[in-house]
Amino acid sequence: MTTTYTWRGAFDNTEVESLHAAGFGYQPAGYDWLTQVTRHSLGWVCARNSERLVGFVNVAWDGSTHAFILDTVVAADMQRQSIGTGLITAATTHARAAGCQWLHVDFEEHLRDFYFDSCGFRSTPAGLIEL
Template identity: 75%
Template sequence: MAITFTWRGAFHNTEVELLHADGFERDPSGHDWQGQVTRHSLGWVCARDSSRLVGFVNVAWDGGAHAFLLDTVVAADLRRQGVGAELVGVAATHARAAGCGWLHVDFEERLRGFYLGSCDFRSTPAGLREL
């Protein structure tokens, strides 16, 4: 298995939607991923095993120093093999190259070890308001 990681890589909406729906345990929809990332994101990272999309992360930003990881997902059969950490690493490299000084992420408690351990984030106080 030779997984390739591509910044702003080409993808089809359907393949990201199926990967995302599986990873976030929801039904697939007709979400326009290409429209979303091209309008609102600094970039994204696609991980592929040959032609199969096996990982994806969206890097939103404020247009300045702050980038934000969203929608990090890896195919179920490849989790816990370093694919997610490499997705985040590639995202961080390109966010830094774009002039960002901070990379933010929020996550469910079950992912604490991944983000704080495998991806070198540190815990900070934050707030969240449901709308």
């Protein structure tokens, strides 16, 4: 099957919430993804095999030159097929086209090779406060 990547692609909340809950280990709670991303994000990328949503990434931004990768997720049975890399490549292309100069990401340590080696991010100093 061929995977297609769509910037600001159509989705329903149930399919994104199910994909996200499975990927991040929580019970689906009916989160309103569509309202969230249309109000606050530069865009998002949907990865589909046929009609099935197999990947998703949200690209938040500051309204100017900084964009932020959030919520990158690929269905468990579709991982290790470069779908995550395809999501980030599409997000990078569209953030650049929107005039962003910087694309930020934070991640858990086990994803370091993916973001640095597969996607081309580089390490920078950053700060974090857990709330």
